[in-house]
Amino acid sequence: MKRFFLVLAITLGVSFSFAQEKEERKSTDINEIEVWTKGVQVSAKGDTATVELYLQSYLKNPREFKLNTFSTGLLSGSEKPLWYHTMQLGKVLVRLEDRQNYLRYLLTRNEPVVLTIKTGDWKKQWGKPKQLKLAFEDFQEEGKILEFVIDL
Numbered sequence: 001m002k003r004f005f006l007v008l009a010i011t012l013g014v015s016f017s018f019a020q021e022k023e024e025r026k027s028t029d030i031n032e033i034e035v036w037t038k039g040v041q042v043s044a045k046g047d048t049a050t051v052e053l054y055l056q057s058y059l060k061n062p063r064e065f066k067l068n069t070f071s072t073g074l075l076s077g078s079e080k081p082l083w084y085h086t087m088q089l090g091k092v093l094v095r096l097e098d099r100q101n102y103l104r105y106l107l108t109r110n111e112p113v114v115l116t117i118k119t120g121d122w123k124k125q126w127g128k129p130k131q132l133k134l135a136f137e138d139f140q141e142e143g144k145i146l147e148f149v150i151d152l
Helices: 002-024
Strands: 027-030 033-042 049-057 063-068 073-075 086-089 092-095 102-107 113-119 131-137 145-151
Touching (some): 063 086, 073 113, 092 102
Antiparallel strands (some): 033 049, 049 113, 063 102, 073 131, 086 092, 086 113, 131 145
């Protein structure tokens, strides 16, 4: 009987910890993609902000994710997002000086990938970024760009 209660207590404890972890992770569903924040940082000097997000597709088949790099950026209180210095999705790296309009990546189902956006010209008085604007192509309608603001 003691063994039964011990197993029950361990099972409930593990279940509770998984449920608590799931609740702490705030995710947003956008165009069949689950997005959640991995981390938000500002450099010691306060001049560079870095945001890391996880992206995960819901689709069974792999899908092309086409991110508009010049419409995506951190919001500092103004309506226009600040341009990135570097943007990386998985192993794909885009730098501002590359002048590349799109970052393309093949998302597969249930395999989260990290999107890292580093922005220079960040002002120390702004503190940590509160929002990120994402602009990417709709997977159902080619050429249609969807824009979403994500709370960090």
